[in-house]
Amino acid sequence: MELSLTDIKLSNPIPVEGEEIKIYAKITNFGNSKVKDVWAVFYYTPELLFKKDRIEKYRNPEYEIHREKIGELDSGKSQVITFGWVAKKDFKSIFVYAEE
Numbered sequence: 001m002e003l004s005l006t007d008i009k010l011s012n013p014i015p016v017e018g019e020e021i022k023i024y025a026k027i028t029n030f031g032n033s034k035v036k037d038v039w040a041v042f043y044y045t046p047e048l049l050f051k052k053d054r055i056e057k058y059r060n061p062e063y064e065i066h067r068e069k070i071g072e073l074d075s076g077k078s079q080v081i082t083f084g085w086v087a088k089k090d091f092k093s094i095f096v097y098a099e100e
Contacts (some may be wrong), residue, residue, distance in 0.1 A: 002031035003038065003070075008079065010094075015087035023085055025096060027070065027092060028078040033074050038080055039099040042066040046090035059075045 007026035010086070015021045021030045029035055049055060066083045073079055 002029065003035065003040075003073070004028050004030055005096045008094065015091065017087060017089035017091075019087050021082055021087060023066070023083055023094065025081045026078050027073070027081060027096070027098075029073045029075055032071065032075055034075060035070065036079050037100070038067050038073075040070055041085075041097050041099055043095055044085075044088060044091050045093045045095065046088075049095065055095060055097075058095075065094070074077045 004027070005023075005025060006028040011022040011023040012019065012048050023042070025040070027040055041059075042065050044065050045054075045058045045063065047054070049058075065085050066081075068081050068083070070079055
């Protein structure tokens with residue numbers, strides 16, 4: 001499975017605590033085959049992540065902000081996921097993780 005976050009936009013990229021924003025995320029399948037029934041799970045972090053090993057620290061329910069099931073996504077195709085979120089005080093970044 002080779003899913004990637006190829007674009008992300010926030011209705012306000014620098015929200016204040018308690019502000020509701022919209023998040024638009026484009027997920028692309030770069031694999032050679034169709035993916036089915038995969039969850040795209042979004043997390044926020046209170047720090048900017050520059051090293052992959054730091055991601056594991058934030059992959060837990062405390063930082064999870066949204067999860068959405070991707071039913072099917074053909075090779076080379078993309079899907080846009082849109083959702084609302086109320087920003088946390090210490091928000092610095094967002095990442096997405098695919099779970100089967």
